[in-house]
Amino acid sequence: MKRFIVPLTLALASSALATPKDALVYQIASATASVEPAQAVATFDVLPVQQMFEGLYLDNFGKYEPLLATTFTQSRDGKTTTFTLRKGVKFHDGSAMTCSDAEYSVRRTLLVGSETSLAAQIRANLLSIPGFTPEVKKTYTFAKLSNMVKCNAAGQLVLTLDRNVPSLLDSIAQVYIVPMKTLVAGGDWSGTARDFGAFLGEDVSNSVLAQKPVGTGAYQFVARDPSRFVLRGFTQYWGGAPALKNVILQKVDSDTARVLALQKGDADIALIPDRDTLGKLKGIPGVKVYEDLPTRNLTGVVLFNQNIKDDKLLPAGQLAENNVPVNFFSDIHVRRGFAALFDTKTYTRDALQGFGLARNTTLPTNNWAEDKTLKPPAYNLKAAEAELKQAFGGKLWTTGFTVPLSTFGGSGISQVVAGIFKENIEKLNPRFHASVSTLELSAANASLLGGKLAFSALTWGGADPDTNLRGLYSSGGILAAATNIKDPRMEKMLDTARDAVGQNARKPLYKSLLTYLNEQTYAFPLPQPLIFAATSSTLKGYENFNRTNLLRVLSK
Amino acid sequence: MLSFVLRRLLALPLILLAVTFLIVLVMQLIPVEQRAVAYTTDLAQLGRIPEIIKTNHLDAGVFEQYWRWLGLALGGNLGFSRTSGQLVLQTLQARFPATLELTLFTLLPLISLSVWLGSKAAVHRGQAVDAVIRVLAVISYSTPSFVLGVWLLVIFYGVLNLLPGTGNLSNDSAIYFLTGEIRRVTGLTTIDALLSGRLDVFWDALKHLIMPVFTLMVVGSAGLIKGTRTSMLEALNSDYIRTARAKGVTEGVIVRKHARRNAMLTVITLAGLSVSGLLQGAVIAETLFGYPGVGAWAAQAAALGDLPGVLGFALLAATVVVLINLAIDLAYTVIDPRVRYA
Incomplete structure (x- = not known):
């Protein structure tokens, strides 16, 4: 028996080989579905689309x-x-x-x-x-x-x-x-x-x-099967053939399998599930860890709903210790008070494991209209107390409230946000309470659009400031049902900034608008998460790839 | 016999209708907005919920929705799966061979080992062998397949480097199939590799099967071992075995020729159920080991509310289960000549 096992073991052991020098194996968590460029919006559909088209x-x-x-x-x-x-x-x-x-x-x-x-x-x-x-x-x-x-x-x-x-x-x-x-x-x-x-x-x-995708990109389509999408460098590419001649996008569902593949040299890039796993990869020979890459065109915000569509809440203007009125967040002092209750340091520590950038406005940090001189609402319990004492003509402080907080199943970030609010709300006044409930993600999204959530922490995107701000704040924006903001002055400022031609003309207009938005606190920015990733140590150019999403900037 | 087979086959469409209608019905229990949200891929699309509902007829009644799908299905169009980015039929064609291969490679060792262990336990009832086998069965019954799968991955791929990590082929071997250098004849990678004379690719495919097959075997063996043991004990305690013993027939012959054959009716029933179980188990095994079969796709389709995908998988699974049951019924007549179907 022993004589049989040894050669079998040796034969089996020949399975692991490092990826070739001119090839890239990128292990992703979900398969590429459609690469039709007019349709593709999902991350791993867009990735091959951007290489081929x-x-x-x-x-x-x-x-x-x-x-x-x-x-x-x-x-x-x-x-x-x-x-x-x-x-x-x-x-x-x-x-x-x-x-x-x-x-x-x-x-x-x-x-x-x-x-x-x-x-x-x-x-x-x-x-x-x-x-x-x-x-x-x-x-x-x-x-x-x-x-x-x-x-x-x-x-x-x-x-x-x-x-x-x-x-x-x-x-x-x-x-x-x-x-x-x-x-x-x-x-x-x-x-x-x-x-x-x-x-x-x-x-x-x-x-x-x-x-059969045909584009002008640096990579051309070779073939695909249920778990692989294979690309080859296009030798006639106008910008010169890419350094890595062959690319395999490989779907691997199991986090464990992807991490092991990276460690063993079977993958050049592997999607890492969380920062805890990333930490374990630090110092492992052959693996390079990126902890603080910038996020692209995305902004994390907490949005207040000024007219909550929930029958269980009190009618507008009424107050009670065990509930809130539907127009709770239409009072600017409530919004400012809540923003001042939010401890961004705790958020950065608990939700982003210490990797978050301070924000100045609700625009993405890489947006050209972002202004580093502006000051968003800051964590300050005394300021929160002062604001909430003025809310609803001073009645809120004496009556109290119980605000409903929703967390989304599977979203640790929403749990951290709710936890911070609950702790600080209840710390401020014994009559202030928060009731936390959890919703399944698709139910939460439906509630968000139905205007049923009191407020929401979400990630929003867009490259142009108009796309970002209009979506977040405008009564004609996609999130209008979730926020119910009615502010003609802001709408006018949005339109004026949009209609000016050229960045130089638009930038000062956005500065005024962003200053106004910080004052009104219809929403406040969450610290910007930093991206983490792990690659093989021989792979060069990942920082550039993070900015462009183009595999042609990578080499070995 | 022939009329029995025909009747069972004629019942198949009715079963398929019932199964698919039930799925559409259950899907309707989810609020329409929530079903529409499943179509979106980012927040920007949430503003398009009314259009999504309208375009995909999500607000239509259950009968209308079912009729719409059935009309297309009868014409050979099972719809488009958002999960795979392909037509459902194309997806089934591309993925089913992998699940079939996994099931076939699991089935033979699963049944033979479980029957052998179950018989062994029954013959040695109350002895140490029986106790060990029963403990093994309990362990296999209570080990979650995803935990076992992760252990196997870490030990045999991560630490010992003995087996490949995921998929049904390494990237190098897969390229031969993708570029057509190895032709897909049966769709089963091991067989196609052998047919093309590529022993290296065959060996690679075989290595990729070891961990998922082992996981499915461990999970599926407990019921079969216990079932075999119980029916063997019943057979061994029956009058005709006592008579055989009294006539001086050796214990080996009693077990092999008399008891095991009579116990086989139960074993075959359990083995048939195991095939259905393997299809379910394949969902986890395929997800864990990145095996590109229908199970992993169906799980994703269900999570994303991809109704054509879920219905396509249900059609396939129901057909397989019906055919397996038919095969079991036919096998009874071979094992026990007293069984007759009119």
Whole structure:
């Protein structure tokens, strides 16, 4: 028996090999589903899409760099933008990129894609349409679309919108240029009025492009199976072939398996589940640990709901120790008091394990309109007491309240936020109470949108300040039902800052707006989490990858 | 016999209808907004809930929804799975062979080892061997498969470096399949590797099977061992065994030829149930070991409210269970000639 076991053990032991020098194995937690560029929004769909497809510009951590366009000019009113296209760009099938391809791609993005697609987000931003409702469909025609996006005689792409859209480049960076002929031959939209109606808002997750992706990116599609997505460096890439010739995005569900694979050299990058695991990887030979990489275009905030849609609460204006009125947070002193109750140091320690950046406003820290001189509400129990003593004409302090706090199942951050509030609320006054309940995540999201939550801690995103602030605060924003803010002055400031042309003109307007928002405390910023990651120690350029999401910046 | 088989096969569509209708019905118990939220991937999309509900007909009644799905399904279109990013049929075709391979490689050692251990325990009833086997069965029954799986990963992959970590193939071997260098004939990686004469790939696929197979075996063996032991004890205590003993038949012959054969009816029933159990166990084993089968996909589809995905898996699982039950009924006639179906 023993004689048999030894050779068997030796044979089995030959399984572990480090990844080759010109290849990258990136172990991710969920599989890539659809790589149709008009649809992809999930993280591990977007990752391969960004390697295979390119837009006219690249959002490099808040700065826009030319990709398939080299320059652009804008009319004085900001409505017309003309892009000069890069010459000598080839698609993976060997065909040359022309202005017709760019024109078709932008038009297609403004045409196809379900309500949860990237294309729908781009349409909402560029055209201000909520979706293809029957009313929108009546006026949205092929003629309108072709007038909006067309090539001029000089081979430049001209985009003419109804208004100045300040976040134009944010959207343009996500419109991927695809080969028209390949798509049309594969049965996709013909690019004409003939089948315009059939593709209007159509879910294209299973399109010819999703089956056989062809773009201009540094990597081209090779093959996929249920747990792998394989890419190869594109030798004719206009920016030069990437250093790592082969890329395998490998889905590995088990956290343990991914961490072990990294330690053993079977993976170059592995998604690490939490900072505790990251800590255990520190000092392990062959593994490089990143603890404090910056977050991109994301902001963590606590939002107050000024008209809570919950029948169990008291009518507006009424107070009781065991409840709160539906308009509890419409009183500025309550909002300011709650913001002053929030201990950001404890939050950074407990929710972010010490890795958080102090914030100045509710904009992401890498946003160009962020102003480091501004001061957000700060943790101060005395200030909280002073504010809450003024709330509801002074009655709140003597009557007391019980505020409902919701945590989301599986979200440690919401538990920390609720815990901090509960502790400090109840510390301040024996008549102040907080009741904590837990909701399942999808139920919590439905409650948030139904305006049923008293306040919410959430992460919000967007590259342009208008996208960010309008979404968070405007009565026409996506979170309007969750906040119920009615402030015409703020709306006007938002519109003015949006409609000014150019960053230089917009920046001072945003400073005024952000100062006002800090004063009003409709929301307050949570410390910005820092990203953590672990790679093989031979991999170079991960910091740059974190900023761009492009695998072509990596090497060994 | 033939009419029995035909009747059972004719019942299959009714069972499939009932199972899929029940799933649609249960899904309806979740509030419509909550089901719509499952379609979103980030907060920005939460503002589109009314459109999501409308486009996907989530506010339609259960019969309307079911009829809509059934109409497509009867035409051979099981819908699109958001989880896999493919048509449900394509996903089943791509993933089922891996689950089948895992189940087949588990089934043979599971049944033979469990029957052997169960018989051994019955024959040595009350002795040390019996006690050890019963303790083993209790341990296997009470060990959560995900705990066992993590232990195996850490020990055999992490520490000893004896077995590969995840998937059904290493990346190097997978490339042969992805690039078509090894042709997919049966869909089972071990068999296809052998058919193409690639022993290295066959060996690689086999190594990837060891940990998930072992996990499924441990989890599935307890019931089978105990069932075999009980039915063997019953058989060993029956009159005809006493008669055989009185006639001087040796104990070995009694166990092999008389008792075990009579105990097999129960064992076959339990083994059939084990196959259904293996399909369920595959969800955990595939998730833990990254095995690209239908189980891991179905679990994700259920979590994401991917109704076409869940219904597709249910169709497959129900068909497998019905066919297995039919096979068990037919096996009874082989084991016991007294069993007849009209």
